Amino acid sequence: MGRDVYDGSDAGRAVFETADRVLGYPLSRLCFDGPAEELQETKHAQPAIFATSLACFEAAREAGSVPEAAFVAGHSLGEYTALVAAEALGLEDGLRLVQERGRLMQEEAERRPGAMAALLGLDEEAVRAICDEAGAEVCNLNAPGQVVIGGAAEAVEAAMALALARGAQRGVRLKVSGAFHTSFMEPAAERMARAVADTELRDPKVPVIANTSAEPLTSAAALREELVLQLTQPVQWQRSVERLRTEGVEGVIEFGPGRVLTGLTRRIDRGIAVRNVSDLAGASAPSTPSPP
Numbered sequence: 001m002g003r004d005v006y007d008g009s010d011a012g013r014a015v016f017e018t019a020d021r022v023l024g025y026p027l028s029r030l031c032f033d034g035p036a037e038e039l040q041e042t043k044h045a046q047p048a049i050f051a052t053s054l055a056c057f058e059a060a061r062e063a064g065s066v067p068e069a070a071f072v073a074g075h076s077l078g079e080y081t082a083l084v085a086a087e088a089l090g091l092e093d094g095l096r097l098v099q100e101r102g103r104l105m106q107e108e109a110e111r112r113p114g115a116m117a118a119l120l121g122l123d124e125e126a127v128r129a130i131c132d133e134a135g136a137e138v139c140n141l142n143a144p145g146q147v148v149i150g151g152a153a154e155a156v157e158a159a160m161a162l163a164l165a166r167g168a169q170r171g172v173r174l175k176v177s178g179a180f181h182t183s184f185m186e187p188a189a190e191r192m193a194r195a196v197a198d199t200e201l202r203d204p205k206v207p208v209i210a211n212t213s214a215e216p217l218t219s220a221a222a223l224r225e226e227l228v229l230q231l232t233q234p235v236q237w238q239r240s241v242e243r244l245r246t247e248g249v250e251g252v253i254e255f256g257p258g259r260v261l262t263g264l265t266r267r268i269d270r271g272i273a274v275r276n277v278s279d280l281a282g283a284s285a286p287s288t289p290s291p292p
Contacts, residue, residue: 003032146267
């Protein structure tokens with residue numbers, strides 16, 4: 001993950017080198033060579049995804065293929081990448097915060113194990129009713145017909161069974177150790193609040209569309225509140241993309257490993273042009289997103 005960006009971009013390499021120094025261990029080697037089991041641990045996965053996403057962003061900026069943004073947004077962990085892109089958060093401070101976030105979330109998942117699942121083919125209202133009945137919680141509102149739920153394993157299993165009985169196309173258990181973006185993470189959020197309070201945050205250069213509300217945030221104070229709330233509140237990704245559209249946004253660029261947000265954005269609004277930068281080739285591509 002990210003090896004070609006490291007090898008082919010001075011700016012991308014600098015991000016990984018900074019991460020290795022700030023975090024105190026060779027994150028870059030873990031990204032490039034694994035082992036996969038260690039990389040997938042929450043405490044390592046979050047810094048790894050954060051660093052790789054910013055390396056892709058910096059490589060694209062170095063190539064001159066990043067147009068001036070009107071807004072930034074990120075899904076869950078990606079909100080930290082968005083804050084760095086908006087110059088509200090420095091790279092080194094972002095690495096420390098993300099490392100702490102991953103550590104706290106993993107600790108809480110080990111203390112109180114949970115589960116998550118994606119329900120496909122039901123609307124938000126139906127899923128919320130099912131969660132109320134089964135004792136689960138809504139975690140991510142990703143796209144029309146795609147809602148992620150979480151909670152205790154037995155509650156998630158019960159919700160999946162109810163969903164299938166009520167017309168869901170399918171339910172997919174996610175390979176995660178905890179019930180993220182639910183009340184299970186409240187102890188982690190309390191400790192994360194202290195880390196955020198001790199970190200320098202600035203007013204963003206462009207508005208940040210918040211995970212928890214899909215509203216544009218323009219002050220450091222609002223961002224501090226958001227970074228704590230997002231641990232226990234659902235990610236409003238569908239509403240975030242819809243908000244961008246109402247603000248006149250016609251194209252978006254996804255930075256980082258994978259193409260999940262590119263796919264979700266297309267499902268939410270086929271009228272938005274999209275571009276994905278997940279490797280060196282993407283970073284060097286033309287700056288204009290591809291037509292839908």
